Amino acid sequence: MERIxxxxxxxxxxxxxxxxxxxxxGEPVDDTLEIDGVPMITRAAAPExxxxxxxxxxxxFREAETRATQEDSFxxxxxxxxxxxxxxxxxxxxxxxxxxxSCHDDAAVSMKDVxxxxxxxxxxxxxxxNVELQIxxxxxxxxxxxxxxxxxxxxxxxTAFVKHQSLGKPLAIDLTQGExxxxxxKGKDVYYTRTGQLNFACASCHEASMGKYIRADHxxxxxxxxxxxxxxxxxxxxxxxxxxxxxxxxxxxEMPKAFSDELMALEVYVTWRGTGLxxxxxxxxx
Amino acid sequence: MRRILAGAACxxxxxxxxxxxxxxxxxxxxxxxxxxxxxxxxxxxPGNPExxxxxxxxxxxxxxxxxxxxxxxxxxxxxxxxxPTLDGVADRWSPEELRAIIVDAKQVFxxxxxxxxxxxxxxxxxxxxxxxxxxxxxxxxxxxxxxxxATLKE
Numbered sequence: 001m002e003r004i005x006x007x008x009x010x011x012x013x014x015x016x017x018x019x020x021x022x023x024x025x026g027e028p029v030d031d032t033l034e035i036d037g038v039p040m041i042t043r044a045a046a047p048e049x050x051x052x053x054x055x056x057x058x059x060x061f062r063e064a065e066t067r068a069t070q071e072d073s074f075x076x077x078x079x080x081x082x083x084x085x086x087x088x089x090x091x092x093x094x095x096x097x098x099x100x101x102s103c104h105d106d107a108a109v110s111m112k113d114v115x116x117x118x119x120x121x122x123x124x125x126x127x128x129x130n131v132e133l134q135i136x137x138x139x140x141x142x143x144x145x146x147x148x149x150x151x152x153x154x155x156x157x158x159t160a161f162v163k164h165q166s167l168g169k170p171l172a173i174d175l176t177q178g179e180x181x182x183x184x185x186k187g188k189d190v191y192y193t194r195t196g197q198l199n200f201a202c203a204s205c206h207e208a209s210m211g212k213y214i215r216a217d218h219x220x221x222x223x224x225x226x227x228x229x230x231x232x233x234x235x236x237x238x239x240x241x242x243x244x245x246x247x248x249x250x251x252x253x254e255m256p257k258a259f260s261d262e263l264m265a266l267e268v269y270v271t272w273r274g275t276g277l278x279x280x281x282x283x284x285x286x
Numbered sequence: 287m288r289r290i291l292a293g294a295a296c297x298x299x300x301x302x303x304x305x306x307x308x309x310x311x312x313x314x315x316x317x318x319x320x321x322x323x324x325x326x327x328x329x330x331x332p333g334n335p336e337x338x339x340x341x342x343x344x345x346x347x348x349x350x351x352x353x354x355x356x357x358x359x360x361x362x363x364x365x366x367x368x369x370p371t372l373d374g375v376a377d378r379w380s381p382e383e384l385r386a387i388i389v390d391a392k393q394v395f396x397x398x399x400x401x402x403x404x405x406x407x408x409x410x411x412x413x414x415x416x417x418x419x420x421x422x423x424x425x426x427x428x429x430x431x432x433x434x435x436a437t438l439k440e
Contacts, residue, residue, distance in 0.1 A: 193410075193411060194410035194411070195410040195411045195412050195413075196409065196410045196411075196412065196413055196414065197402070197409050197410070197413050197414065197417045197420070197422060198402045198409075198410070198422070199392075199402050199403065199408075199409050199410040200400070200402075200410065201410075204400050208398075208400060209368045209400060212366065212367050212368045213364075213365075213366045213367050213368070214352050214353060214366045214368055215345075215349075215351065215352040215364045215365075215366050216363070216364040219368075249414075251410060252413065252414050252417055253410060253411065253412040253413060253414055254412045254413070254414055254415060
């Protein structure tokens with residue numbers, strides 16, 4: 001279970017108002033999100049075969065202050081990572097003397113759908129590829145640079161920058177590519193498999209107990225549309241595979257490696273579970 | 287001086303190794319379920335309700351408040367609502383039933399219940415290496431928690 005270390009304000013607010021208010025606000029809020037004038041789809045009809053009728057953004061489950069911070073790009077500390085990513089985009093690295101911009105030019109144009117359509121099928125590797133791995137592939141093959149170490153600050157910033165170009169676009173991955181459908185099945189297995197000494201599956205928390213409180217945490221549907229997210233808790237950015245690993249650790253299981261087959265399958269499946277939700281990168285969490 | 291030191295060493299040794307408690311301890315795999323009850327004490331040592339309350343609330347032990355609210359422990363922050371509140375739980379279940387629920391809730395409710403087994407090795411995949419073969423609570427902690435829950439009458 002999550003350790004409690006809410007932002008001071010939120011903690012104070014909870015202390016003052018106590019359990020009663022937490023309970024009263026047990027349901028996801030009925031509110032709309034607009035970022036920089038762009039309306040976000042935070043509720044969407046679920047795709048066929050989905051266990052829920054409606055898919056809900058994690059934003060709807062957060063405290064008022066956390067929600068407000070995400071609503072205002074000037075307040076959102078995650079935007080600093082996006083800005084940093086924009087600098088890296090322009091910076092030459094590796095033996096070939098190139099930057100991302102050398103090949104892709106203006107990210108606002110060339111990257112505008114990326115955040116909403118990854119993971120894709122990587123025909124070379126014969127496995128799914130996400131934004132982090134695509135960045136690494138470009139670095140190695142097109143720049144003559146090293147792949148990033150998992151969760152290197154530059155990897156997270158550049159991923160946030162790339163996904164942010166799709167702000168507002170609804171998640172829509174194409175499962176007909178290559179063998180993505182098979183990986184979706186594999187990811188579904190992982191999602192419903194109980195792990196660890198506490199014997200929980202993803203579905204125990206994000207499906208069966210969605211909307212409930214587990215200690216201080218309001219359980220959302222565990223959607224991926226805001227990643228990388230900014231977290232007050234750790235005062236930094238959290239990548240998607242870091243979040244997956246944290247949730248698995250909380251079942252008291254060994255954590256799979258980032259970008260392992262298991263977590264790539266999970267990313268394909270969980271991204272599908274959020275079909276129709278706007279990309280909110282960088283979302284804000286407590 | 288020497289006697290005092292030896293005495294202290296003994297007390298420490300006893301605290302770390304409660305041999306008396308181990309003598310009659312039932313291993314997780316040997317706990318007998320009978321009609322949703324576990325009738326035999328896991329240790330033969332009566333549970334201590336105060337210790338039980340601590341194990342109940344402690345995040346590294348029972349962490350029962352993660353899912354259950356309990357008015358009696360309202361001084362503890364953040365009670366979850368994944369599961370029923372436990373006020374008056376002793377009016378609903380006997381100590382033998384409470385022991386069964388805590389040992390392995392999946393044998394009392396359904397395989398699907400969210401409630402972990404606290405004295406069971408019937409757990410999920412890929413258990414963290416240092417926890418393999420270990421239970422969440424010790425046999426005596428289960429007895430203590432049962433004793434605590436048995437005090438919760440309306």
